[in-house]
Amino acid sequence: MSKQINVALIGNPNTGKTSVFNALTGLNQKVGNYPGITVEKKEGICKLPRGVKAHIIDLPGTYSLNASSLDENVVIELLLNKNDKDYPDLAVVVSDVENLKRNLLLFTQIKDLKIPTILVINMSDRMAYKGISLDIDYLEQELKTKIALISTRKNKGINELKELITHYKELSTEPCLDASSIDESYFENLRKAFPNQLLYKLWLVITQDVNFGKTDRKTYDAVEDFKTKSKTDLKRLQQKETIKRYQFINETLKKGQTIDLNSAKDLRIKLDRILTHKVWGYLIFGAILLTIFQAIYDWSSIPMDFIDSSFASLSEWTKNTLPEGAFTNLLAEGIISGLGGIVIFIPQIAFLFLFISILEESGYMSRVVFLMDRIMRRFGLSGKSVVPLISGTACAIPAIMATRNIESWKERLITILVTPFTTCSARLPVYLIIIALVIPEGRILGLSYQALTLMLLYLIGFGAAVGSAWILNKILKIKSKSFFVVEMPNYKLPLFKNVALTVLEKTKAFVFGAGKIILAISIVLWFLASYGPGDNFNNADTIVTEQYASENLTEDELHQKIESHKLEHSFIGIAGHAIEPAIRPLGYDWKIGIAIVSSFAAREVFVGTLATIYSVGSDEEETIKNRMAGEVNPILGGPLFNFASGISLLLFYAFAMQCMSTLAVVKKETNSWKWPMYQLVIMSGFAYIVALVAYQVLK
Amino acid sequence: MTLAELKRGQQGIITDVSSVHIPLKLLEMGCLPGNLVELVQVAPFADPMYLNINGTHLAIRKETAIHIIIETAHE
Numbered sequence: 001m002s003k004q005i006n007v008a009l010i011g012n013p014n015t016g017k018t019s020v021f022n023a024l025t026g027l028n029q030k031v032g033n034y035p036g037i038t039v040e041k042k043e044g045i046c047k048l049p050r051g052v053k054a055h056i057i058d059l060p061g062t063y064s065l066n067a068s069s070l071d072e073n074v075v076i077e078l079l080l081n082k083n084d085k086d087y088p089d090l091a092v093v094v095s096d097v098e099n100l101k102r103n104l105l106l107f108t109q110i111k112d113l114k115i116p117t118i119l120v121i122n123m124s125d126r127m128a129y130k131g132i133s134l135d136i137d138y139l140e141q142e143l144k145t146k147i148a149l150i151s152t153r154k155n156k157g158i159n160e161l162k163e164l165i166t167h168y169k170e171l172s173t174e175p176c177l178d179a180s181s182i183d184e185s186y187f188e189n190l191r192k193a194f195p196n197q198l199l200y201k202l203w204l205v206i207t208q209d210v211n212f213g214k215t216d217r218k219t220y221d222a223v224e225d226f227k228t229k230s231k232t233d234l235k236r237l238q239q240k241e242t243i244k245r246y247q248f249i250n251e252t253l254k255k256g257q258t259i260d261l262n263s264a265k266d267l268r269i270k271l272d273r274i275l276t277h278k279v280w281g282y283l284i285f286g287a288i289l290l291t292i293f294q295a296i297y298d299w300s301s302i303p304m305d306f307i308d309s310s311f312a313s314l315s316e317w318t319k320n321t322l323p324e325g326a327f328t329n330l331l332a333e334g335i336i337s338g339l340g341g342i343v344i345f346i347p348q349i350a351f352l353f354l355f356i357s358i359l360e361e362s363g364y365m366s367r368v369v370f371l372m373d374r375i376m377r378r379f380g381l382s383g384k385s386v387v388p389l390i391s392g393t394a395c396a397i398p399a400i401m402a403t404r405n406i407e408s409w410k411e412r413l414i415t416i417l418v419t420p421f422t423t424c425s426a427r428l429p430v431y432l433i434i435i436a437l438v439i440p441e442g443r444i445l446g447l448s449y450q451a452l453t454l455m456l457l458y459l460i461g462f463g464a465a466v467g468s469a470w471i472l473n474k475i476l477k478i479k480s481k482s483f484f485v486v487e488m489p490n491y492k493l494p495l496f497k498n499v500a501l502t503v504l505e506k507t508k509a510f511v512f513g514a515g516k517i518i519l520a521i522s523i524v525l526w527f528l529a530s531y532g533p534g535d536n537f538n539n540a541d542t543i544v545t546e547q548y549a550s551e552n553l554t555e556d557e558l559h560q561k562i563e564s565h566k567l568e569h570s571f572i573g574i575a576g577h578a579i580e581p582a583i584r585p586l587g588y589d590w591k592i593g594i595a596i597v598s599s600f601a602a603r604e605v606f607v608g609t610l611a612t613i614y615s616v617g618s619d620e621e622e623t624i625k626n627r628m629a630g631e632v633n634p635i636l637g638g639p640l641f642n643f644a645s646g647i648s649l650l651l652f653y654a655f656a657m658q659c660m661s662t663l664a665v666v667k668k669e670t671n672s673w674k675w676p677m678y679q680l681v682i683m684s685g686f687a688y689i690v691a692l693v694a695y696q697v698l699k
Numbered sequence: 700m701t702l703a704e705l706k707r708g709q710q711g712i713i714t715d716v717s718s719v720h721i722p723l724k725l726l727e728m729g730c731l732p733g734n735l736v737e738l739v740q741v742a743p744f745a746d747p748m749y750l751n752i753n754g755t756h757l758a759i760r761k762e763t764a765i766h767i768i769i770e771t772a773h774e
Binding site: 063064066068098099101102105232235236238239242243246268269272273276277278366369370371373374383407483484485486487488489490 | 718719721722723724725726727728729731739740742743744746747749753754755756757758759760763
């Protein structure tokens with residue numbers, strides 16, 4: 001076995017780079033994070049002819065090596081650090097045949113780093129449609145590379161690309177542009193100081209604000225002394241470099257590419273007359289949003305009901321089949337109901353990512369950004385904030401990571417801070433069960449009160465996000481250069497394989513990410529509810545039997561009294577009673593208190609917690625609901641979950657910041673604990689006040 | 700005139716780009732002197748602007764467009 005070839009897949013956004021990655025690796029891929037940052041790292045194994053294997057990294061899309069975001073930094077950090085274990089033996093630059101000129105800019109930069117490079121020209125199936133013809137031999141000669149003309153859509157040229165990768169050692173490493181032509185005297189000085197270093201590499205180190213690997217640090221620290229030019233001067237030189245590169249590219253393409261404009265067709269412009277129209281554009285966007293919500297709430301209810309009842313019967317079956325004991329109880333009441341609480345979200349998460357990835361793959365998302373920018377700017381947000389706010393209805397974590405392409409730091413920070421207000425799917429089970437309990441079943445104009453309440457809660461979440469953005473925009477004094485560029489790519493029919501892989505990968509990330517927390521909490525809660533200190537807990541049987549000796553209770557009733565006595569004196573019961581004074585004004589008892597406290601790890605544990613506390617033993621909604629409906633307010637009498645306490649609880653969950661994972665992501669993205677702590681305190685404090693007022697007014 | 704004054708469907712040639720106000724990224728996407736630019740579509744209040752610069756379709760805000768100087772054929 002020879003060693004694996006390290007291949008870095010690089011390219012502009014919207015060139016079908018990920019399709020090439022999927023075509024090369026298939027299901028042999030894994031998604032992780034770069035150490036210390038939340039930039040997604042996609043890597044996979046590609047089997048080449050003659051038993052050779054290539055390890056392929058799909059680097060984040062970038063327009064050039066002049067990085068302006070965290071994602072782009074990853075690209076340049078890897079390409080400049082020869083000691084990185086992933087440092088590529090070969091770079092494969094993916095370009096789109098319709099945007100060859102712009103795509104070649106990045107290609108020439110990579111060539112100048114003297115890394116063996118293959119140029120992939122993707123979407124070759126569109127050439128005839130666009131009237132493009134290429135002189136491949138001429139281009140290979142001028143660009144000093146090998147070219148693979150492929151079409152991932154038609155599945156053409158992939159084998160030829162694999163063949164080229166196998167023979168990567170034959171590629172030329174000659175640069176395209178002589179770096180010193182940017183500024184002769186400046187580069188002459190650099191050459192004298194570092195005779196053994198590649199000039200273009202030094203130039204990148206000087207101009208980029210990137211954190212480089214430790215081992216190369218020494219060389220680069222020395223370069224610091226060379227930052228003699230002012231920022232403005234450096235920028236002017238970068239501009240000159242860009243112009244020089246385009247001169248070279250234009251020269252090359254003049255002979256290597258012919259475009260017959262007469263046979264070219266442009267569907268994009270025709271579609272955009274409608275899709276970005278002042279009136280139609282917004283109406284179509286609204287209709288698409290409605291469809292998505294319909295799918296998430298209506299269509300996914302069928303698989304969700306099925307999952308729900310399956311887990312309930314599984315838990316029941318475990319209890320009946322396994323020998324009685326602590327372990328069986330832990331399995332049936334702690335672990336299985338905990339797992340059920342995770343799996344139940346899969347249909348909704350999958351639907352949401354299905355739609356989001358279709359919108360992104362097709363190119364429509366850029367049009368939404370264009371349509372919404374002006375409106376969002378009034379609230380201190382960017383058109384690009386729309387994507388996170390929509391994704392936030394699934395989960396705030398990927399949504400916050402999706403803010404990275406917002407150029408202005410202020411707009412990005414505000415988006416990060418307000419996104420957790422949008423109604424994420426973890427709030428949904430809480431909403432559903434409370435609504436079912438306290439909102440009457442009637443209808444108005446054919447719409448059920450319960451559905452309307454749910455919709456209102458979504459609007460409240462969105463309103464809170466936009467409203468707080470408006471306030472933050474007024475009070476945050478951050479000077480940041482705001483500029484906004486968004487590419488409007490060609491419309492494409494989404495590739496099934498790409499969409500399916502995205503849905504699979506995001507769902508997996510949710511199940512294993514959030515799942516771990518939910519499971520751990522379920523187990524901890526089960527222990528705390530099943531054990532307690534002192535006589536009151538351990539001798540519950542005797543105490544309760546004596547207490548009710550005079551009353552003629554059936555065996556079942558007595559058993560129930562014992563259980564609830566035990567619960568009250570378990571560890572969790574003691575903790576619950578301790579916090580009760582703080583939540584009583586909101587209309588809650590100590591059991592709800594426990595559910596709220598455990599919800600601060602992740603909201604979705606609310607129902608599971610109540611299930612564990614009420615020792616129903618399953619997540620089956622109907623059962624828990626009946627138990628909740630039967631709960632009596634210990635002080636006022638009457639049902640505990642009435643209209644006032646229900647509304648108060650709904651509002652509390654709408655506003656409170658109850659998700660550790662989100663806080664962790666915000667910390668990573670803003671690089672400080674300050675912002676997540678503000679979120680935790682302000683959002684939760686606001687939630688408490690609103691819930692308090694609601695209960696006191698309504699009761 | 701500046702790019703911000705262009706009307707929908709109109710074309711022009713970029714003559715100057717203020718390097719202080721224009722991000723490098725925009726230049727790299729093709730917004731350079733000598734290139735042809737067409738205003739494809741505008742959002743309400745003519746902001747942002749949807750442009751076709753030299754075959755690249757992109758949208759920028761009006762506040763950026765005022766720093767790009769152009770010449771139209773009909774002037």
